[in-house]
Amino acid sequence: MEIVGRDDKELLGIGRDDASARRLDDGIYVFNVDSLTESSDLLPGMSLRDFGRKAVIFNYSDLAAKGAEPLFFMASLTMERWRSVSDFEEIVRGIEEGANEYGTHLVGGDLGSGNELNLTGLAVGKVTHRLVSRSGSKPGDLLYVTGSFGLTWLAFKHLLEGMELPKRLAKRALNSVYRPVARIKEGIVISKYASSCIDSSDGLYRSLRELSRASNNGFMVNKLPLDEDVLKFVEKKGINPIEPAFYGGEEFHLIFTVEREIAADMEKELRDEGVSPVLIGEVIKERKILYKGEELPSGGWSHFS
Amino acid sequence: MEIVGRDDKELLGIGRDDASARRLDDGIYVFNVDSLTESSDLLPGMSLRDFGRKAVIFNYSDLAAKGAEPLFFMASLTMERWRSVSDFEEIVRGIEEGANEYGTHLVGGDLGSGNELNLTGLAVGKVTHRLVSRSGSKPGDLLYVTGSFGLTWLAFKHLLEGMELPKRLAKRALNSVYRPVARIKEGIVISKYASSCIDSSDGLYRSLRELSRASNNGFMVNKLPLDEDVLKFVEKKGINPIEPAFYGGEEFHLIFTVEREIAADMEKELRDEGVSPVLIGEVIKERKILYKGEELPSGGWSHFS
Numbered sequence: 001m002e003i004v005g006r007d008d009k010e011l012l013g014i015g016r017d018d019a020s021a022r023r024l025d026d027g028i029y030v031f032n033v034d035s036l037t038e039s040s041d042l043l044p045g046m047s048l049r050d051f052g053r054k055a056v057i058f059n060y061s062d063l064a065a066k067g068a069e070p071l072f073f074m075a076s077l078t079m080e081r082w083r084s085v086s087d088f089e090e091i092v093r094g095i096e097e098g099a100n101e102y103g104t105h106l107v108g109g110d111l112g113s114g115n116e117l118n119l120t121g122l123a124v125g126k127v128t129h130r131l132v133s134r135s136g137s138k139p140g141d142l143l144y145v146t147g148s149f150g151l152t153w154l155a156f157k158h159l160l161e162g163m164e165l166p167k168r169l170a171k172r173a174l175n176s177v178y179r180p181v182a183r184i185k186e187g188i189v190i191s192k193y194a195s196s197c198i199d200s201s202d203g204l205y206r207s208l209r210e211l212s213r214a215s216n217n218g219f220m221v222n223k224l225p226l227d228e229d230v231l232k233f234v235e236k237k238g239i240n241p242i243e244p245a246f247y248g249g250e251e252f253h254l255i256f257t258v259e260r261e262i263a264a265d266m267e268k269e270l271r272d273e274g275v276s277p278v279l280i281g282e283v284i285k286e287r288k289i290l291y292k293g294e295e296l297p298s299g300g301w302s303h304f305s
Numbered sequence: 306m307e308i309v310g311r312d313d314k315e316l317l318g319i320g321r322d323d324a325s326a327r328r329l330d331d332g333i334y335v336f337n338v339d340s341l342t343e344s345s346d347l348l349p350g351m352s353l354r355d356f357g358r359k360a361v362i363f364n365y366s367d368l369a370a371k372g373a374e375p376l377f378f379m380a381s382l383t384m385e386r387w388r389s390v391s392d393f394e395e396i397v398r399g400i401e402e403g404a405n406e407y408g409t410h411l412v413g414g415d416l417g418s419g420n421e422l423n424l425t426g427l428a429v430g431k432v433t434h435r436l437v438s439r440s441g442s443k444p445g446d447l448l449y450v451t452g453s454f455g456l457t458w459l460a461f462k463h464l465l466e467g468m469e470l471p472k473r474l475a476k477r478a479l480n481s482v483y484r485p486v487a488r489i490k491e492g493i494v495i496s497k498y499a500s501s502c503i504d505s506s507d508g509l510y511r512s513l514r515e516l517s518r519a520s521n522n523g524f525m526v527n528k529l530p531l532d533e534d535v536l537k538f539v540e541k542k543g544i545n546p547i548e549p550a551f552y553g554g555e556e557f558h559l560i561f562t563v564e565r566e567i568a569a570d571m572e573k574e575l576r577d578e579g580v581s582p583v584l585i586g587e588v589i590k591e592r593k594i595l596y597k598g599e600e601l602p603s604g605g606w607s608h609f610s
Contacts, residue, residue: 020413037419108325114342120425
């Protein structure tokens with residue numbers, strides 16, 4: 001893994017990755033900032049508490065992809081002047097809730113006013129074993145994800161485009177976008193083995209494209225990591241299952257590559273932690289994202305799509 | 306100086322201060338987040354480059370007040386969808402410019418979309434000598450500021466309320482809000498001596514009130530630290546000079562208290578660095594902000610005033 005910074009303390013930084021990793025004294029620390037805005041991220045029906053909590057997940061998920069354990073969270077909150085103190089308290093309660101789920105606290109922040117609700121989180125984490133970046137994979141490495149995809153895609157279709165869903169599926173889908181989780185425990189195990197890693201905040205396709213850019217190679221995906229209920233639903237509806245599998249977003253799964261020789265050890269250690277990694281393909285030399293031999297179209301969920 | 310955190314690593318945190326100070330391995334690090342929004346902070350006539358630069362100053366000034374030296378800067382930028390790539394580049398150029406002025410870099414960040422321009426900065430600094438907080442002053446300590454006040458108050462009056470200014474004064478006033486500076490060098494010297502410190506981002510009066518709350522005492526101010534040109538101008542206009550001295554904001558001066566016994570040493574060391582600290586009063590037991598014996602009225606510049 002080649003990680004060259006602008007100075008001898010910088011391990012990962014701008015242009016190379018979304019998070020910044022720095023050596024401070026004897027440890028390697030990862031810093032991540034991510035903003036949520038009302039127009040892009042406060043989904044219909046979402047509580048301010050869940051909005052606050054999700055800001056933590058967004059940031060901690062990026063730490064997870066680097067193999068870092070969260071140490072603390074800070075927040076800068078911009079609110080419209082008409083908002084009440086209880087709105088503020090709900091958001092802070094959600095932030096505290098998210099931070100506490102990972103054994104951490106909200107340790108400081110800033111409050112200002114503006115024309116739109118904006119919550120920027122800062123997560124600071126420490127690398128416990130090994131810093132992992134987006135680059136470093138080699139052709140032949142195996143491609144894994146930490147779980148199944150599709151629920152968030154359904155939730156966005158339901159909330160933003162009015163797609164009707166069966167009650168039970170709607171509940172699971174909404175929960176996936178209102179109450180996501182960050183794969184910290186998984187990230188720490190994965191960091192011992194992975195040649196590259198990213199989280200799926202921008203969806204499987206776009207995340208694979210980022211990995212592909214960073215390592216200058218590509219992927220052959222052979223298996224759709226699709227949630228079973230989602231698969232049944234889209235098959236009934238005549239929707240191509242590639243859509244919910246590749247073009248969702250905010251699943252906050254980890255997508256990672258591992259050298260073949262150590263993949264079994266990694267699988268075993270993850271299973272011992274109660275996690276079932278899903279082998280979905282492998283790294284190829286060609287800089288393309290293929291599914292069963294065919295190149296996937298561009299697109300996918302993005303703020304700037 | 307009593308600094309008790311929620312865990313043994315937390316030295317300053319939420320509810321006690323705006324920045325968070327943490328022990329990481331052997332060093333003490335200060336983390337600060339601050340947001341600028343278009344509606345509150347992009348002043349009329351201000352370039353996007355200066356807007357980007359000012360985000361660095363806001364954050365580095367908070368580090369200065371703690372006696373920390375900046376290590377690096379990160380940013381989370383929310384832009385409206387109609388903005389161009391060159392808008393983005395201008396902001397980033399300004400951030401880089403500000404960071405470089407203090408020997409640092411922009412090392413990472415996040416870009417998203419929203420309904421209002423929002424730039425949240427994260428500054429990370431390291432305490433070189435001694436961590437200073439807002440609390441710790443004792444009655445009898447001397448009260449200092451790092452320079453004169455008034456120009457930013459004039460600039461806000463000029464830009465936001467149309468107050469006419471002589472050309473030369475207008476230029477100085479505008480420069481004070483478009484191109485502020487953070488007192489890092491000063492803060493490091495001050496940290497060796499100060500019993501408490503804050504920056505004047507919210508104006509002298511409100512900053513003194515914060516110090517007063519944090520240390521549970523008050524201040525008797527005997528001298529107005531007013532810029533000479535501003536003093537002449539407001540006297541001619543019949544404006545009470547208390548206004549521009551106490552109720553401006555974003556001067557980014559340091560306001561600090563020092564025990565009498567070591568004040569001369571501090572003054573000498575600051576002068577050796579080319580800085581002239583201004584003695585403006587002292588700490589009193591009563592929790593009030595007095596100017597020449599009279600209590601100052603509440604108010605002052607604030608986002609939520």
